[in-house]
Amino acid sequence: MICVLTGGTGGAKFVDGLSQVIPAEEITLIVNTGDDLLWWGLYVSPDIDSITYALSGMLSRERGWGVKGDTFLCLQAMGQLGEPTWFHTGDRDLAMHLLRSRLLAEGKTLSEATSTICEKLGVKARVLPMSDSRVETRVDTPSGELSFEEYFVQRWYQDPVNSVRFAGSSDAEPAPGVIEAILSADAVIIAPSNPITSIGPILSVPGILDALRSARGKVAAVSPIIGNAAVAGPAGILMTAQGLPCSIAGVAKAYEDFLDLLVCDTRDTRAAEALRQNGLQVQCAQTIMRTVDDRAALARTVLSHAISGLLSEQSPATEAASEKSAARTAVEQP
């Protein structure tokens, strides 16, 4: 079993690759819900949507979000009615938000609603929201506090950022299955997602950090940063605002409490060497996922370093994982 902590865009590409390499039934995804918003009265969970669409083959590869081939007639009609249109929801995409909102209104939890939707769309991987409680990413800017979607989509991440916080996290609990999935996984992979606003909210839910520290499998991360810039989006700006360098060293620092292995791009070979000298296992690979094959190749690389022998038949995943857990126990015992 492989457990992946993920956001929406970079994470969805990686998860798509992973599902080409191992059976989807062996994947559990723990998904950021800090970006969730009420839009036109509907509950939208952008990262759960992207992951669900990626795993059901519905994701628009050109846009990286929403449903492929979707139309935007409802968006136009809402504009004519004077409603806000800055957050783009396609017509087919709306079906997801309508069904989720109805299930929530009937008293289902976000986990239950997600599982029902995944089942209907034939998604075989387990998709878990990080929490069933509301945890909201808030971005503090000189113009005031913004939700993540206001900062990112409505205002094109142009505002200077003072800080980021996760409102509601201290009272939140991990969704059912989250802690067990981390603890029992043969490997935990942090997708190439924004460390601050995609992985940060997941880590802010009490209990998740401790579970990562106690995971029996290796915890591996794929860097969303190459050189001194994010592959896309505001990860670099937000890392700087949180006092982290925008580099693979910054990614390693963000995850230092639990990280065993960092996979970074071949362009960061020199920076990787410096991190190795600090004791971290670092592997360089081609990490830009332009094609479907790139996605699968990156997933294969991460798995092969996180669990030696997983993809060959000689040494089953479980064997490697138990070797690691035995090694950890040996280190812990005097």
Ligand code: GDP
């Ligand atoms: P969000 O919820 O839409 O912000 O999605 P994620 O957090 O999952 O993805 C955004 C992050 O993915 C950004 O920080 C990008 O730098 C990173 N990213 C996007 N595409 C790629 C890629 O092909 N390779 C790598 N290494 N990172 C990527």
